[in-house]
Amino acid sequence: MLPGRTPGSWSFALSLERIIMNDHRKLGRELGIFDTDPMIGAGLPYWLPAGAAMRKAIEDYVHELERRNGYLHVNSPVLGKRELYERSGHWAHYADDMFPPMNVGGEEFVLRPSLCPHHALIYRSRQRSHRELPLRLAELGGQYRSELSGVLGGLTRVRSIQLNDGHVFCPPEQAAAEVSAALDLIEAAHAQLGIRAARYRLSLRGDGGKYVDDPEMWAASEAILREVLKERGQAYDEERGEGAFYGPKIDIQIADPAGRENTLSTVQVDQYMPGRFDLRYVGGHRPAMVHRSVVGGLERLVAHLIEVHGGAFPAWLAPVQAVVLPLSDAELPAAEDLLRRCLAAGLRAELAPADRGSLGARIRAHRLVPYQLVVGPREVASGHAAVRRRDGSQAGEVPLERLAADSRPFV
Ligand SMILES: [Zn+2]
Numbered sequence: 001m002l003p004g005r006t007p008g009s010w011s012f013a014l015s016l017e018r019i020i021m022n023d024h025r026k027l028g029r030e031l032g033i034f035d036t037d038p039m040i041g042a043g044l045p046y047w048l049p050a051g052a053a054m055r056k057a058i059e060d061y062v063h064e065l066e067r068r069n070g071y072l073h074v075n076s077p078v079l080g081k082r083e084l085y086e087r088s089g090h091w092a093h094y095a096d097d098m099f100p101p102m103n104v105g106g107e108e109f110v111l112r113p114s115l116c117p118h119h120a121l122i123y124r125s126r127q128r129s130h131r132e133l134p135l136r137l138a139e140l141g142g143q144y145r146s147e148l149s150g151v152l153g154g155l156t157r158v159r160s161i162q163l164n165d166g167h168v169f170c171p172p173e174q175a176a177a178e179v180s181a182a183l184d185l186i187e188a189a190h191a192q193l194g195i196r197a198a199r200y201r202l203s204l205r206g207d208g209g210k211y212v213d214d215p216e217m218w219a220a221s222e223a224i225l226r227e228v229l230k231e232r233g234q235a236y237d238e239e240r241g242e243g244a245f246y247g248p249k250i251d252i253q254i255a256d257p258a259g260r261e262n263t264l265s266t267v268q269v270d271q272y273m274p275g276r277f278d279l280r281y282v283g284g285h286r287p288a289m290v291h292r293s294v295v296g297g298l299e300r301l302v303a304h305l306i307e308v309h310g311g312a313f314p315a316w317l318a319p320v321q322a323v324v325l326p327l328s329d330a331e332l333p334a335a336e337d338l339l340r341r342c343l344a345a346g347l348r349a350e351l352a353p354a355d356r357g358s359l360g361a362r363i364r365a366h367r368l369v370p371y372q373l374v375v376g377p378r379e380v381a382s383g384h385a386a387v388r389r390r391d392g393s394q395a396g397e398v399p400l401e402r403l404a405a406d407s408r409p410f411v
Helices: 010-018 024-030 049-068 082-088 116-124 172-193 215-231 298-309 329-344 359-365 377-382 400-406
Strands: 079-081 102-104 107-111 135-144 160-170 199-204 237-240 249-255 261-270 288-293 322-326 349-351 371-375 386-389 394-397
Touching (some): 049 160, 079 082, 082 107, 082 116, 116 288, 172 215, 322 329
Parallel strands (some): 322 349
Antiparallel strands (some): 160 288
16 A cells, blocks of 8 residues: 655755755754654654754744634544544545554554544534534644655654644634634744745645545635635635645645745645534534644744744744853852743753853854853842843843743743
8 A cells, every 4th residue: 555665865865955055954953953863763853952942832832822712722642543544534545645554452553644533533522512613622743654765854854743733623604714713823823933934825636536526525615715815815826736635725835945845834624524524513513624733743843943043043932042151160159040040930041151161152152042141240249140132232131030021922
């Protein structure tokens, strides 16, 4: 069923890497964000402390954004029985991208290719009344793709994806409003992250067996997406053969410095899976399912953030938000105390003591850190720190609480 593995083409990937400016693979390793190891496998990067800190900041931000917008969070397992994916339609339409089943005690389990089937079952686990809808479920969870090793590289193409996913279950007549609300969230998140879409793409079905064969359903779902795009005055391109197997999508495309595009965020209307799982709400009505991802997979998002910001991330996202710089060893105890107060105030902070070099050298080594807190004799006497921003401007004596508040995505 699944395509065979071709030998890895790392040497090609590496030579390509050298010609791309601000490549996230090179910078990501230099900044201690992620790395890979052939013993773990291609397309299975791990997050180093700086990357894990960024990832947590993004997770917390998106979780809060969703919470404020009516989402309920759930957690579900990263695998399920083969029957689950037969029911969802993945087995018939998406098996080429799935890992082969694992046989355990006569049952077959599959690493999940998407979170949708689990969320459909969570919807179905209770009787749902009209009043409960729209039911918006969100989860940041693992999904897995059996990519060939030849196409893998860095964080943009991986086999293990931490996806910011969500599904809105609503009466079909509310689907347009929910699609539009999801686009609002996506646009808010992009502004917060400092990224800009390359373009919006209306991704439609193509020919062949990869797509559910139900022309009326496709036409109805496409009409919803077109209506929303028109109402928002949003420019977009149409592309056939880019839809999900169960329905059309609005994909928000991003581009890397070499101009190569990837889909980051997406909103999709699905009137297929609700039927496959026989989802209903009181009265026997069938809900529609709006699939959406506000920031996509965290791997691809962080790759893009590295390339866009070149490591100088917005303060709320920076792996280290503040560095404490004592002028000399004499200020070390005061600097250690300041570091403790930074950490207690919620800042990601570290200390660069005087034995690491001159003040200028230490400032250069921490040039990507948003706030540099210099502690000299005057600061020891006053009990405050002189705040220097990474652009070289002086912010003077700023209370730590203020600094911490300025380093959060929500106030
Ligand atoms: Zn989904």
